[in-house]
Amino acid sequence: YSTCVPKQRRTFPEDFIFGVSTASYQIEGAWNLDGKGENIWDYLTHNHVEAIADLSNGDIAADSYHNYLRDVEMLRELGVNAYRFSLSWSRILPTGFANYINKAAIDYYNNLINELLKYNIKPVVTLYHWDLPQKLQELGGFGNPLIADWFEDYARVAFQYFGDRVKFWITINEPKEICLDGYGSTAKAPMLNASGIGEYICAKNLIIAHAKAYHAYSNDFKATQGGVCGITFSVSSAQPLTSSEEDAIALEIHNQGEWAIYSDPIYSKEGGFPKEFSERIALKSLQQGYPRSRLPAYTEEEKDFVRGTSDFFGVNHYSGSLVSAVTSNNFVVPSFNDDVGVSYYTPEEWPRSVSSWLTQMPNSLNITLTRLRDRYDNPEIYITENGWSTYQGLNDDTRVNYMRAAWESALDALDAGINLKGYMAWSLMDNFEWREGYSERFGLYEVDFEDPARTRTPRKSAFVYKQLISTREVDHDYDPDSQSVMTI
Ligand code: GBH
Numbered sequence: 001y002s003t004c005v006p007k008q009r010r011t012f013p014e015d016f017i018f019g020v021s022t023a024s025y026q027i028e029g030a031w032n033l034d035g036k037g038e039n040i041w042d043y044l045t046h047n048h049v050e051a052i053a054d055l056s057n058g059d060i061a062a063d064s065y066h067n068y069l070r071d072v073e074m075l076r077e078l079g080v081n082a083y084r085f086s087l088s089w090s091r092i093l094p095t096g097f098a099n100y101i102n103k104a105a106i107d108y109y110n111n112l113i114n115e116l117l118k119y120n121i122k123p124v125v126t127l128y129h130w131d132l133p134q135k136l137q138e139l140g141g142f143g144n145p146l147i148a149d150w151f152e153d154y155a156r157v158a159f160q161y162f163g164d165r166v167k168f169w170i171t172i173n174e175p176k177e178i179c180l181d182g183y184g185s186t187a188k189a190p191m192l193n194a195s196g197i198g199e200y201i202c203a204k205n206l207i208i209a210h211a212k213a214y215h216a217y218s219n220d221f222k223a224t225q226g227g228v229c230g231i232t233f234s235v236s237s238a239q240p241l242t243s244s245e246e247d248a249i250a251l252e253i254h255n256q257g258e259w260a261i262y263s264d265p266i267y268s269k270e271g272g273f274p275k276e277f278s279e280r281i282a283l284k285s286l287q288q289g290y291p292r293s294r295l296p297a298y299t300e301e302e303k304d305f306v307r308g309t310s311d312f313f314g315v316n317h318y319s320g321s322l323v324s325a326v327t328s329n330n331f332v333v334p335s336f337n338d339d340v341g342v343s344y345y346t347p348e349e350w351p352r353s354v355s356s357w358l359t360q361m362p363n364s365l366n367i368t369l370t371r372l373r374d375r376y377d378n379p380e381i382y383i384t385e386n387g388w389s390t391y392q393g394l395n396d397d398t399r400v401n402y403m404r405a406a407w408e409s410a411l412d413a414l415d416a417g418i419n420l421k422g423y424m425a426w427s428l429m430d431n432f433e434w435r436e437g438y439s440e441r442f443g444l445y446e447v448d449f450e451d452p453a454r455t456r457t458p459r460k461s462a463f464v465y466k467q468l469i470s471t472r473e474v475d476h477d478y479d480p481d482s483q484s485v486m487t488i
Helices: 042-047 064-078 105-118 135-137 145-161 175-184 198-220 245-267 275-288 300-306 336-340 365-377 397-415 462-470
Strands: 017-021 082-086 122-128 168-173 228-234 237-240 312-318 318-327 344-347 381-385 419-424 445-447 456-457
Touching: 017 122, 017 381, 017 462, 042 135, 064 456, 064 462, 082 419, 105 122, 105 145, 122 397, 145 168, 145 198, 168 198, 175 198, 175 228, 175 245, 198 228, 198 245, 198 300, 228 336, 228 381, 237 245, 237 336, 237 365, 245 300, 245 318, 245 336, 245 344, 245 365, 275 336, 275 365, 300 312, 312 365, 318 365, 365 381, 365 397, 365 456, 397 419, 397 462
Parallel strands: 017 082, 017 419, 082 122, 122 168, 168 228, 228 312, 237 318, 312 381, 381 419
Antiparallel strands: 318 344, 445 456
């Protein structure tokens, strides 16, 4: 490190928000208690046990349904300004529909929200972090355009019951992971694997669902409740492998496929899907014998309805790669990968986490934020997730290194005038890492999943984050040891 000491001491602004993130299915447990309905992860983990790396499930998870007071105590220990968590749709609306509201769920979230406010911690609430009510999935889920109405109804319930105290709403977490992983492949529930088809139908229905919830908030709640409402995307950091024209094009197509297909309809001036990627899919579809593009178009009316429906840009940023052009394979079976048609490289020297997809690319956060600034005219940005995976154990130096690099990169972005307002680490504590179960750990706090009490213990990174928040400075020399005691 001594070779690249920052020129001057740099600090995060006083009003910069530091937080941590979690998601309902990954932490809550209590999968069938107090009237909760079944969701797609309950269904997958119970009926396809082998789909999860360690054959586990989220039935109990970190048991935050019973441990939320300890969770808030940990937030106070860290000294965060904000806690991003998600609501379980099927806990609040067990049928999926708004015909019946489960009082126990309202009580649970009220208790959590009130406890946060007692200590001046801002609740940042995600309405949907991947746990769709199973019945709605059987009706097509994000493959059915009616999802927009179902989601609006659910969102209205949340705004009505919690909006007097929640002033920061995120409609949907990571459209790409929902659509590509859930509908276009088997990486996430519902593992539909309608490759080259499902992800694109979902891409349109999901963003219209988001827009409906946004309009509901801005028409009927915003004036009295005074909060903000937006959406969060996963945006990795990509750079071209070479300076060739082909690789520059490859990078643009990669960006359009990975995130702009979801974010352009909301943030671009023109609205609708990004042009070049749409044209590629349309052309390939014809070559593959489809009578129309596999990517459904936005009508002019839909473009207008969706454009501008976010008060900020939420970014989940983890990994990065180098992108280069490949000659298209023209697979008989259509796929997103074939439609994008690029290949990815990860240099040997980039540190690797225990997640196959997660490496530490130098300066990756600033590269990502710069791209968003340039594409969308410097929107207000929140990092809503950023984190690193390890195995069990309290000494998580690789996470500390990753996070410090991310914070330096965020400071670079602030220096460059990027409108970055906050940073939320993924995750407060270890949790159910989807198809990886409990085999990959993302927590600042370790959770003992063998212990019925699900005891939480701070890792080294928790102390380091706490120090960053209190000093607003990245201190590369601070080295808390195993004797360190966490206090509020
Ligand atoms: C976040 O997604 C989620 O919001 C959160 O719930 C999750 O726990 C956290 O990350 C950690 O995974 O290289 O083809 O295997 C991060 C998005 C998901 C993007 C996995 C990359 C791997 C694609 N990432 N994905 S692949």
